[in-house]
Amino acid sequence: MALELQLDYFDMFGLPARFSLDDEELGRAxxxxxxxxxxxxxxNASDAERRVSMQQATQLNEAYRxxxxxxxxxxxxxxxxxxxxxxxxxxxxxTAFLMEQMEWREAIxxxxxxxxxxxxxxxxxxxGGELRRMYAQVGQQIDERGDFAGAAETVRKLMFLExxxxxxxxxxxxxxEGTGD
Amino acid sequence: MALLQIAEPGESxxxxxxxxxxxxxxxxTNSLVATVRNGIAVVLNDHDGHSLLPSVVAYTKTGxxxxxxxAQAVQSRDPKNTIVSxxxxxxxxxxxxxxxxxxxxxxxxxxxxxxxxxxAGMKSPVEVxxxxxxxxxxxxxxxxxxxxxxxxxxxxVTVPAxxxxxxxxxxxxxxxxxxxxxxxxxxxxxxxxxxxxxDNAAEGVYAIYDLGGGTFxxxxxRLSRGVFEVLATNGDAALGGDDFDHRLYCWVVEKAGLSxxxxxxxxxxxxxxxxxxxxxxxxxxxxxxxxLSGGQTIDLAVTQLEFWEMTRNLVAKTLAPTxxxxxxxxxxxxxxxxxxxxxxxxRMPHVQQAVAELFRQAPLNNLDPxxxxxxxxxxxxxxxxxxxxxxxxxxxxxVIPLSLGIETMGGLVERIIPRNSTIPVARAQEFTxxxxxxxxxxxxxxxxxxxxVSDCRSLARFELRGIPPMTAGAARIRVTFQVDADGLLxxxxxxxxxxxxxxxxxxxxxxLTDDQITQMLKDSYEHARDDVHARALREQQxxxxxxxxxxxxxxxxxxxxxxxEEAETIMAELETLKRLAAGTxxxxxxxxxxxxxxxxEPFATRRMDRSVRRALAGRSVASIGS
Numbered sequence: 001m002a003l004e005l006q007l008d009y010f011d012m013f014g015l016p017a018r019f020s021l022d023d024e025e026l027g028r029a030x031x032x033x034x035x036x037x038x039x040x041x042x043x044n045a046s047d048a049e050r051r052v053s054m055q056q057a058t059q060l061n062e063a064y065r066x067x068x069x070x071x072x073x074x075x076x077x078x079x080x081x082x083x084x085x086x087x088x089x090x091x092x093x094x095t096a097f098l099m100e101q102m103e104w105r106e107a108i109x110x111x112x113x114x115x116x117x118x119x120x121x122x123x124x125x126x127x128g129g130e131l132r133r134m135y136a137q138v139g140q141q142i143d144e145r146g147d148f149a150g151a152a153e154t155v156r157k158l159m160f161l162e163x164x165x166x167x168x169x170x171x172x173x174x175x176x177e178g179t180g181d
Numbered sequence: 182m183a184l185l186q187i188a189e190p191g192e193s194x195x196x197x198x199x200x201x202x203x204x205x206x207x208x209x210t211n212s213l214v215a216t217v218r219n220g221i222a223v224v225l226n227d228h229d230g231h232s233l234l235p236s237v238v239a240y241t242k243t244g245x246x247x248x249x250x251x252a253q254a255v256q257s258r259d260p261k262n263t264i265v266s267x268x269x270x271x272x273x274x275x276x277x278x279x280x281x282x283x284x285x286x287x288x289x290x291x292x293x294x295x296x297x298x299x300x301a302g303m304k305s306p307v308e309v310x311x312x313x314x315x316x317x318x319x320x321x322x323x324x325x326x327x328x329x330x331x332x333x334x335x336x337x338v339t340v341p342a343x344x345x346x347x348x349x350x351x352x353x354x355x356x357x358x359x360x361x362x363x364x365x366x367x368x369x370x371x372x373x374x375x376x377x378x379x380d381n382a383a384e385g386v387y388a389i390y391d392l393g394g395g396t397f398x399x400x401x402x403r404l405s406r407g408v409f410e411v412l413a414t415n416g417d418a419a420l421g422g423d424d425f426d427h428r429l430y431c432w433v434v435e436k437a438g439l440s441x442x443x444x445x446x447x448x449x450x451x452x453x454x455x456x457x458x459x460x461x462x463x464x465x466x467x468x469x470x471x472x473l474s475g476g477q478t479i480d481l482a483v484t485q486l487e488f489w490e491m492t493r494n495l496v497a498k499t500l501a502p503t504x505x506x507x508x509x510x511x512x513x514x515x516x517x518x519x520x521x522x523x524x525x526x527x528r529m530p531h532v533q534q535a536v537a538e539l540f541r542q543a544p545l546n547n548l549d550p551x552x553x554x555x556x557x558x559x560x561x562x563x564x565x566x567x568x569x570x571x572x573x574x575x576x577x578x579x580v581i582p583l584s585l586g587i588e589t590m591g592g593l594v595e596r597i598i599p600r601n602s603t604i605p606v607a608r609a610q611e612f613t614x615x616x617x618x619x620x621x622x623x624x625x626x627x628x629x630x631x632x633x634v635s636d637c638r639s640l641a642r643f644e645l646r647g648i649p650p651m652t653a654g655a656a657r658i659r660v661t662f663q664v665d666a667d668g669l670l671x672x673x674x675x676x677x678x679x680x681x682x683x684x685x686x687x688x689x690x691x692x693l694t695d696d697q698i699t700q701m702l703k704d705s706y707e708h709a710r711d712d713v714h715a716r717a718l719r720e721q722q723x724x725x726x727x728x729x730x731x732x733x734x735x736x737x738x739x740x741x742x743x744x745x746e747e748a749e750t751i752m753a754e755l756e757t758l759k760r761l762a763a764g765t766x767x768x769x770x771x772x773x774x775x776x777x778x779x780x781x782e783p784f785a786t787r788r789m790d791r792s793v794r795r796a797l798a799g800r801s802v803a804s805i806g807s
Contacts, residue, residue, distance in 0.1 A: 031407060035576050039605060039666040043335065043364045043565045054665055058605045065603075173511075 009063040009076060019074055019139040021067070030064045071158045074138045074151060081148045085155040097157060104164045112171040120175065124168050127161065134158055200334045202364065202566035203321045204372070204558025207310065207338055207352065209268040210394030210421070212236050213552060214317040215559035216325060217568065222376065222556040224549075225324045233551060234320070238312045239263040240301035248316040257444060260285040262300045266395065267313075269418075270295055270306035271355075272347035279418060294351065307355045314338075314359035335362035337562040339554050342368040342400050343414045343582055345628050346640055346670050353667065364565040366667040368579060370400035371409045372557030373523045375577070377545055379404055385518035386412070388507075390536055390544065392499060392526040395421040399503045401510040401517075408578040410601055412510035415502040420495070422458075422526030428492050429454040429483070433469055437479045446473045461485045462528045489531040496535045503539060520544040525551045578603050585662055585670060588625035588634045590615070597662050600630055604668055609661040611677075618650040622658060626672055645674045714767070721770040725762040728774055729755055732781055735788060742787040747780075754780050 010017040013029040035041070037056040042049050066072045075085050104127070111119035134154055141151035204222075206213045211233040215224045224232045231250070239252035240262045247255065256263040264286065269278055275290045287298040296305050322333060338356050340349055349366055356363045370389035379387060384405050391398040398416040402409055430451055434442070442450065453471050460467045464485065471479045507513065520540050526532065527550045536544050548556065561577065563569065580603055586596040587610075598608045614622065622645045629637030648656050657677035664670050732755060740748065758773045 031576065034578065038576055038578075040365065040565055040576060054605050054663075057666070058607045058663070061603045061606055 007059065007063075008080070009067055012060065012063050013067070015067075017077065017080065019070075019077060019142045021073075023068065026064070026067060030060065033060055070135050070138075071155060071162060074142065074155045074158070077142050078148055078152055078155065083148055083152050085152040086159070093153075093156065093160070097160075101160055101164070105167070108164070108167050108171055112175060115175055117172065117175050120168060120172050124165075124172070127165055127168065131158070131161055131165070134161070200566040200568055201325050201331055202334045202559075202562035202568070203317075203325075203336045204367075204555050204560070204562045205314065205317055205336050205338045205356075205361075206369070206372070206555035206558060207268065207313065207340075207355075208236055208393065208554075209266050209396050210236055210423075211551070212313050212317060213555035214321045215552065215555040216321065217559050217563035222559045222563075224552045224555055225321055227320055234313065234316060235265075236267065236313055237263060237265050238267065238309050240299040240304065242300045244301050246301065246312055248312050257448065259300075261287065264297060264299070264304070264309050267306050267309040270297075271310065272345070272349075272351040273306070293347070307351050307358060310352070310355035311358035314356055314361060318359055318361055333362075334566045335364040335562070337365050337367050337372075337558045337565065338363060339367050339369045339372050339558050341398060341414075342370050342411045343398075345583055345638055346668070347638075349668050353669065363667070364562055366669075367558055367561055367577075368400075368409070368411065369398070369523070369554050370402055370411070370414075370521075371577065371579060372554045372561065373521045374402060374404065374409065374557065375560050376548055376553045376557035377519075377521055379519070379521075386510075386512060386516050388503070388517050388520045388540065389523060390499070390503065390520055390527065391416075391523035392532065393421050393524040394423050394526070395419070397421060397499050397502065399499075399506045401506050401512065407576050408580075408603060410580050411582055412512070413506040414582070415506040415509070417498060417502055420498055422524070424495050425458055425492050425526065425529070426451060426455045428495065429458055429488060432483070432487075432491055433479065433481060436481055437477075439473075439477070439479075443474055446475075449473075450479075457483065458488070458529070461488050462530060485530075492529075493531070496532055499532075500535060500539055503536075514540045517542075521553070522546045522550050523553050579666070579668065580604060581606070581664055581668055583628045583638075584630050585626070585628050585640075585664070586637070587612075587660060588627060592634045594627055594629070594632055594634055594637055597660070598664060602664075604664050605666050607661060607663040609659050612658045612660060613654045614648065614651065614656045614658075615653060617653050619653065619656070620648050620650055621646045622648060622674075624660060624672070624674055626662075626670070640670065641672065643672070643674075645676065648676050649678070651678075718765055718767040718770075721767040721774070722762050725758050725770050725774055728777055729758060732777065735781075735784070739784075739788050739791065742791065743784055747784065750780050751777075751784065 008017070013026060013033070015021055015026065015029065034057060037053055037060060039050060039053045039057055042053040066076050078085050104123075107123055108120070110116075111123060134157060138151050138154040138158065141147040141154060202216065203225075204215045206215075212235075213224055213233060215222055217223075226232050227234070227249075229250075234249040235253045237249060237252040237256065239247040239255050239259065241247075241259075252263055256265065272294055274293070275281060275288050275295045278284075278295070281288065289296045289298055289303065291305075294305055294307070296303050297309070298304075318333070318336075325331070325333070336356065338352060338361075340352050344352070353363050353366060369391065373389050373391070374387055385403070387402050387404060389398075389400045389402060391400070396416065396418055397420045398414065400414045401412040403412050404410075433439075433450065433454060450471055450473075453469055457467045457469050461483070466482060466484050469479060469481045469483060473479065507517075517540050520536055520542065522533070522536070522544045527536075527544075527546070533544060533546065564575065580601045581598065582600060584596050584600040585598040586594040589595045589612075595610065597610050598606055612622070623642060624645060625634070625642045626640045627634055627637040628640050631637055645658060648658070655678075658674055659677055660672065660674045662670060662672055732751065736743075736748070736751070743751070754773070754777045758770070758777055761770050761773050764770075
C-alpha cells in the first residue's frame with residue numbers, strides 16, 4: 001500500500017532536514033507540488049494515474065501538515081533519528097516542570113472561575129512567549145547541538161504546553177459563550 | 182526544408198482543442214447549468230430563454246417524466262407525484278427529514294435512504310435528482326454541441342458545504358445515473374468565491390450569504406494559498422425568498438379584505454406578489470392589480486418602505502445564524518474581507534443593507550446572485566477539463582467539513598481524521614482485540630465532532646473476520662481512512678500479523694437532517710456548554726422523578742377526591758412526563774413538569790382542603806375533650 005511507501009518529508013519539498021525553515025518557502029513548495037500531483041490535474045486520466053495522483057496528493061498533505069507545525073516538525077525530525085518523543089515513557093518529566101503545569105492549570109481555573117477574560121488574555125500571551133522560547137530551544141538542540149535526547153524532552157514539554165494552550169482557548173470560548181447571547 | 186513539429190511528451194497534440202465541460206448548481210428550488218465560452222463563464226438558457234430550471238420532477242402513470250416548468254405546471258393537480266425540493270431527501274432516512282409530515286408524498290423507508298412511491302413506481306431521491314441532472318445535461322448538449330458531434334467531458338456539481346459523506350455520495354450517484362462524468366463535487370460557497378475571482382489573488386476571510394427560495398445558508402471561508410477552508414456554517418432550512426412573497430400576499434389579502442380564495446386565485450395572486458417584490462427591488466412604489474374569479478378586482482399601491490417594514494423580521498432571522506457562524510469561527514465583522522451574496526432573494530435592497538450594516542462593508546453583488554454558484558462551478562470545470570494553461574490554472578484545495586472516526590469501547594468516538602483536514606487525506610490508526618482468542622472485530626465508522634457515538638452520524642459498519650486467535654491485545658488491526666478529492670470516504674482494515682484485509686466504500690446506515698449537521702458543527706465549538714446541558718438535563722430528570730412519585734402517592738391516598746376524567750388526565754400527563762424524562766431535552770421535561778403541575782392543581786387544592794378540615798376536625802374533637 002502506498003501509505004507505507006513513505007518518502008522523507010523534507011526530501012519531498014526539497015528542503016534541508018532542519019528544524020528552522022522558511023514557512024513561505026515550505027508553503028510555496030507545497031503549492032507547486034500540489035499543482036502537479038493533485039487529482040484535479042488528473043480528472044481525465046486513467047484509473048491508475050488517478051489512483052497514484054490521489055496517493056501522492058494525500059502524502060503531500062500529510063507531509064505539509066507535519067512540517068508546517070513546529071511541534072510535529074520537531075517530533076518528525078526526532079523520529080528520523082530513531083527517537084519517538086511520544087513513546088518515551090521511561091523518562092518522567094522533571095518535577096519543576098510538572099509543578100509549573102499545575103500552576104498554569106490553577107491560574108486558568110482561577111481566571112475562568114472569576115470570569116476574568118483579561119487575565120486569560122494575559123495567560124495566553126505569557127504562554128505564547130513560553131512556546132516561542134521553547135521552539136527556539138528545540139531548534140538549537142536539533143539543528144546546532146545535535147542533542148536529540150534533550151530535544152525529545154523539549155518536545156514532550158511542548159506537547160504539555162499545547163494542552164495548556166487548548167485549555168486557555170476553551171476557557172475563553174466558554175466565557176464568550178456565557179456573555180454572547 | 183520543412184521542419185517537423187514535435188510535441189512535448191505528454192502534451193496534447195491539439196493544444197487548442199476546447200474540451201466541453203459544465204458546472205451544475207443542483208439547487209433545492211432551482212437548478213442551473215453553466216459553461217465557459219471564449220474564456221467567460223455563462224449560464225446556458227433553455228429554448229424559452231429560461232436560465233433557471235425549477236427543481237421539480239413529475240411522474241405519470243404512463244411512465245412519463247416531466248422536469249422543470251412542465252412539472253411545476255402539474256404540481257397543483259397532482260401533488261403526490263410531483264416531487265419538489267428533493268435535495269432535502271438526498272442521503273436521508275424518513276426520520277431524518279424535518280417536517281416530513283408536511284410533504285404530500287408516499288414515503289417508504291429503506292436502509293440508508295428513503296424512497297418515494299410514485300405513479301411511475303418507487304423512486305429514490307437519487308433517481309429524482311438524476312432526472313433534473315439529465316434535463317440540464319441535454320440542455321447543455323444541445324447548446325454546446327448541437328450537430329457538431331462533440332462530446333461533453335464532464336461536469337462539476339455543487340453541494341452545500343455542510344453535506345456529509347452520505348449526501349455527497351448520493352449527489353455523485355445521481356450525476357452518474359444521469360450519464361454525467363463528475364469531474365468534481367464542489368462546495369457551493371467555494372463555487373461562489375471562485376466566481377468572484379477570490380481564488381488566487383485574495384487571501385483572507387470571506388462570508389458567503391446565500392438566501393435562496395426556501396433555504397438560508399451562511400458560510401465563513403478562509404482563503405490562503407489557494408486553500409478554501411470552511412471555518413463555520415449555519416443557516417435556516419425553512420427560510421427563503423418564498424417567505425417574503427407570503428408576507429406580501431398576506432398584506433394584500435388583508436388590505437383588500439379578501440376572504441377564502443380559490444386555489445387558482447391564490448396561485449395567480451402569489452405570482453403577482455412575487456413580481457411586485459421583484460419590482461420593488463428597483464422602484465420605490467408598485468401597484469398590485471388583479472381580477473379574481475369571483476369578479477372582484479384588486480388595485481393596491483405598496484411602497485418599498487412598506488414592503489421592507491412588513492418583512493423586516495424575516496431579514497433579522499438571517500442575521501442571527503450569521504452572527505452565530507461568526508462566533509463559531511471565532512471572528513468578528515472586522516476580520517471579514519468580503520461578503521459574497523448568493524441567491525435571488527439577496528437582490529432585495531433591505532437584505533443588502535442589513536448585511537452591509539452587520540459586516541460594516543458593502544457586499545459583493547455585481548454578479549447575478551442566482552447564477553453565481555453555477556458560474557463558479559463552470560469555471561472550476563473548465564480548469565479541471567484542462568482548458569487553461571498551467572500558468573493561469575488555480576488549484577483548489579478543499580477540506581472535509583466534519584471529523585471522521587470510529588466507535589471504541591463505551592460508545593466513544595476515536596477521531597481519526599479531524600474536520601478541516603485538506604483533502605485528499607488518509608490516516609491510519611491501530612486497534613487491538615479486547616478478548617483472548619477474539620477472531621472478529623466490527624468497525625463502526627461515524628462522522629461528526631462530538632465525543633459520543635450517539636451524537637455523531639453513523640456512516641457504515643463492517644466486520645473484519647478471520648483474525649488468528651491471539652491473546653487480548655496482541656492483534657494489530659490497522660484501520661485506514663481515505664477521503665478523496667470529492668470528500669468521499671473509503672475505509673479499509675488490515676490485521677498486521679496475518680494480513681487479513683477488509684475494506685468498504687462507505688454507504689450510509691442512517692441519515693441526519695441538515696439542522697442536525699449544523700447542530701453537530703455548532704456543538705463541536707461548544708464543549709463548554711455540554712456540562713451545562715448535561716447538568717440541566719439531570720436536574721430536570723430528578724425533578725421529574727420526584728414529581729411523579731409525589732403525584733402517585735397523592736393519588737393512592739386521596740383518589741376519591743378526583744373524578745374519573747380528571748384522574749385519567751393526570752395519569753396521561755404523568756405518562757408523557759415519564760417518556761420525556763427518558764429523553765435528553767431538558768426544556769421539554771421542564772415544560773411537562775409545568776403541565777403536570779397545572780392539571781394537578783385542583784386536586785392539590787382539594788387535598789389541602791381535606792387536610793385542613795381533618796386538622797380542624799381533630800382539634801375540635803380535642804378541644805371538646807379537654
